Amino acid sequence: MSKTSSLLSSLLFASVDACVLGLLRSLQLSPRVFSNFPSPPLAALWTGELIRALILTLLLPFLTSGPCWVPNSELFQTILVLTLHLPVYLTVVRVLGGAVDEEMWAWHSWERMFQGYLVTLVSWIYWSQYVQPVLLSLFRSVSSIWGWKRRPREESKKPTISSLRRLMGFMRPHSxxxxxxxxxxxxxxxxxxxVPKYTGHVTDWLQNQGSPDAFTEAITVIAIxxxxxxxxxxxxxxxxxxxMSHLHIAVQADVFQAVLNQEIAFFDSTPAGELVSRITTDTNTMSEALSEKLNLLMWYTGRVVFLFVFMLMQSLKMSLLTLMGLPIIWFVPKFTAQFYQEISVxxxxSLAKANQVASETFSCIKTVKSFANEDGETERYRRCVEDTYTLNKQEALAYAGSTSANSMTTLAMKVFILYYGGVLxxxxxxxxxxLVSFVLYELQFALVVDALMHYYPMVKKAVGGSGKIFEYLDRKPQIPPDGTLAPENLEGHVEFKNVTFAYSNGNGDVLKNVSLEMKPGKVTALVGLNRSGKSSCVKLLERFYQPQDGVILLDGQPINCYQDAxxxxxxxxxxxxxxxxxxxxxxxxxYGCxxxxxxxxxxxxxxxxxxxxITKMSxxxxxxxxxxxxxxxxxQKQRIAIARALIRRPTILVLDNATSDLDSRNEYQVKYFLDLTVDGYSKFGFRRFTRAS
Incomplete structure (x- = not known):
């Protein structure tokens, strides 16, 4: 219903505008009106367009909506552009000394009306898509510098930093x-x-048979x-x-450190293969795109600016015609870039899932082979790869469609330029x-714009793919702030007081109102059945997790008050x-020591x-x-792990069923040395948690 209403309003608007132009044309061409009200052509143009603007403005209250491409809030601005762009343009040309009499007499023609709507549409695209966002960004920057307060509605919204701005933040140290x-x-x-500039000079020289020195000078300048x-x-x-290679290393290191600083619950819920994929694959994809594609994008942007400046120097009218065709050409890559960004995520x-399957399979290869499940794991990986292939086909379809559309639009622009240039x-x-210089500039301009349309979606794709990277960089570990206590002497008195704890998987409380005490210089055994919470007590003591209720004391102080290191x-x-x-x-x-x-x-x-x-090893x-x-x-692994713990000379030693894989002889020797250490070195207090089968 809204689309139908918008279409009817557009038809009504255009019909009234056509009637107004027809009436103004009749009045201007009427000999009686011309003889009674003689006026210069420029004054007649301004008068007629102002009358046209007034009538269209009075029509606004009767429209349920504006022209289909213009929001209702911008109707008045649209009317001003539609009616006043030609008087302003011809006035400027007249002031600059150009001839405009012929164009002023034809301002009310049907050709000019169509041209006016085309100019208005292009102007609205420029304003809404490019000029307005830049002005808003500048206004926000100035507001932040001068400390202007935003509206309450804006203050309630947390500002989101775009991925591109975050990437630029990494580039700031190398400004x-x-x-x-x-x-x-x-x-x-x-x-x-x-090259195009002096090629045009050579063309004029050939046509006018100029001096040989001018030809030699042009060729020399081109070569230099x-x-x-x-x-x-x-x-x-x-x-x-x-x-950019240095930035790639910096980003990868920062992502690795950010992931490493997360709480243990984060690693419980995030597969290791996905983390590895984000740190390596995603950062590599982003860095390669920014190293190569952004480099080319920067070069082509510089070239397109200079090309257009030199095109303006050759012919203002042909440059304006080229400028009018740009929004249509730019709309295609902008649409496809948005699609690329969504597909890239x-x-x-999908690649992260495939990497997770491969990583999990290779890490448990002995289990896979012992159960003869090679075919099953291969099928799992194949399904993940097929999902990626389906997405790649969508990506390829978008690329092929955008390439064809880009070629057609640039070719159409070349045809119009050649025709209009021949007329001039x-x-x-x-x-x-x-004309030769302009055509050469325009050919390069078309190639550069085509390259921009090609590489812009790729850079957008890299920026879109970097979103997950910045999620990891921005993620705050869900752990209490680090404590401040770091006493020189720690007795090792541990107390659990009414501790209740549950994992985030929703399986209920693992510990419920648990209280226990481990005294310094004593060996304390915590014995219980499987899934009774013994290992959970160890993880709480290490501050890997936080209890939902109760407190854990170390030498009478809450354990969260101590420095983590x-x-x-x-x-x-x-x-x-x-x-x-x-x-x-x-x-x-x-390790760590x-x-x-x-x-x-x-x-x-x-x-x-x-x-x-160890000494018997190779x-x-x-x-x-x-x-x-x-x-x-x-x-041997368990005993090496025990040695890794003992080399730190800890005050509290926690053995969570750490001798389960030892034979009776080695288990006795380990216990003997541990007991000897406790008795012989009173300054080291050990706590040993053992689990019963």
């Missing part, structure tokens, strides 16, 4: 380099303008400017790519050389599911009853443990 690069782009683009432009472009490309999500040459308004130093945990890194045994034992000496490492290994086993302590410790036995 000096980018200023030099921009200068080189300007100089190089200016040098490239010499071409070489200079190539050298400047090489330097700018080199500086830009080096700078879906593609990257016929009327003697420009020379043949100027201090707690990690004073509390060491060895769990049943030992995690070793794909590094040497030496690096695994000294690289300043420890080799003697400290040997002592910790002896206490964990693993020193002899490379001793330099032996590679393999992925997740897969190159060594389960018992």
């Amino acid at each position: 000096g380099r980018f200023a030099v690069i921009l200068l080189l782009v300007v100089l190089s683009s200016f040098c490239e303008m010499a 400017m071409t070489v200079a432009g190539a050298i400047l472009e090489f330097i700018a490309d080199l500086m830009y790519n080096i700078t 879906k593609v990257q999500d 040459v016929t009327h003697g308004m420009i020379s043949s050389g100027e 201090y707690l990690r130093q004073k509390i060491s945990v060895v769990s049943q599911d030992v995690a070793l890194f794909a590094r040497s045994v030496r690096e695994n034992i000294k 690289e300043e420890a000496s080799d003697e400290d490492m040997y002592e910790a290994a002896r206490m964990a009853s693993v020193h002899k086993d 490379k001793g302590y330099d032996t590679d443990a393999g992925e997740k410790g897969g190159q060594i036995s389960g018992g």
Whole structure:
């Protein structure tokens, strides 16, 4: 219903406008009116257009809506543009000394009416899509500088920072380099303008049979400017790519650190494969697009500006005709870029799922093979890849459609330019050389605009794909702020007081109103059935999670009051599911404690009853443990993990069923050394949590 009403209003508006123009044309051409009210053509033009504007304005209350392309709030501005653009243009041309008498007498023709609506449509596109957003952005910037208050409605909305602005934030430390690069782009683009300019001079020389010196001078200038432009472009490309490589490393490092700082619950709910995909694949895709595509986009933007300036110098009218065709050409890439941005997010999500399947399969390859489920995992991965393929087909369809539309619009613009240029040459308004120069500029202009339309969606795609990266960068860890306590001496008195805790998976309380006490210098055993909350107590003690109720005290102070790094130093945990890194045994034992000496490492290994086993390995302590410790036995992994905990000389040692994979002999030796350490070194208090099967 609204579309029908808008269409009827548009027809009514155009019909009334046509009637007004017909009436004004009859009055102007009437000999009686002309003899009674003689007036200069420019004054008659202004008078007629003002009358036209007044009548169309009086028509507004009778319209349910304006022309179909214009919002109701902008109808009056649209009428002003429709009726006054020609008087303003001809007045400016007249002031500049141009001949406008012929055009002023034909202002009320049907051709001018159609041209007026076309100019109004183009003007509205320019205003709504480009000028108005820039003005609003400038107004916000000035408002923030001068401290102007926004409306209450605007204050309630949290400002969202676009991904592109965030990317520019990473470039800000290198603003000096980018200023030099921009200068080189300007100089190089200016040098490239010499070829069409002097080609036009050569054309005039051939037509008029000028002096040979003019021809030689033109060829020399073309050669010098071409070489200079190539050298400047090489330097700018080199500086830009080096700078963007540095930015890629910085972004990837920041994303990795931001993810690493998240709480444990975040890793519980987010698959590891997806995290790896975001840190590597997404950042690589974004950096490659910005390194190559944004570079080209910057070059072509510089060229298109210079090309249009030189086109204005050759012919104002042909330049305005070209300018009128730009919004139609620009609308196509803007629409496809938005589609690209939406598709890119879906593609990257699909790739992340596929990476998760592959990562999970390879990390559990022994389980996969033991159950002979290679075909099942292959089918899972194939389904994920097929989803990605479906999205890629949609992306390819959008690319093919935009390319065809771009080619058709640029070709149409070339045809109009050639036709109109021939008319101007016929009327003697420009020379043949100027037409040749303009056509060469316009051909480059069309190629540059086509390149901008090609690379702009790619940059938009990279920006859209970076959204998830900035989500990780902006995400605040859901943990309490770090405490301030870091006493030199910690006794290790732990108390749980009425602690209630539940995981975020909604499976109910794991701990409910639990109270217990672990005294310093004592070995405390927490025994219970599976899923009774023993490991949850360990995770709460490590501050991996926060209890919903109750408090955990350490030496009489809430555990949240201590510095997080201090707690990690004073509390060491060895769990049943030992995690070793794909590094040497030496690096695994000294993990997080690289300043420890080799003697400290040997002592910790002896206490964990693993020193002899390590020395019998092929490379001793330099032996590679393999992925997740897969190159060594389960018992050796547990003892290496115990040595890794002991080398830190913790005040509180937590063993969460840490000897489950040891035989009775090695388990006895580990317990013997631990008990000996507790008794022999009173300054070190140990707490050991063990679980019963």
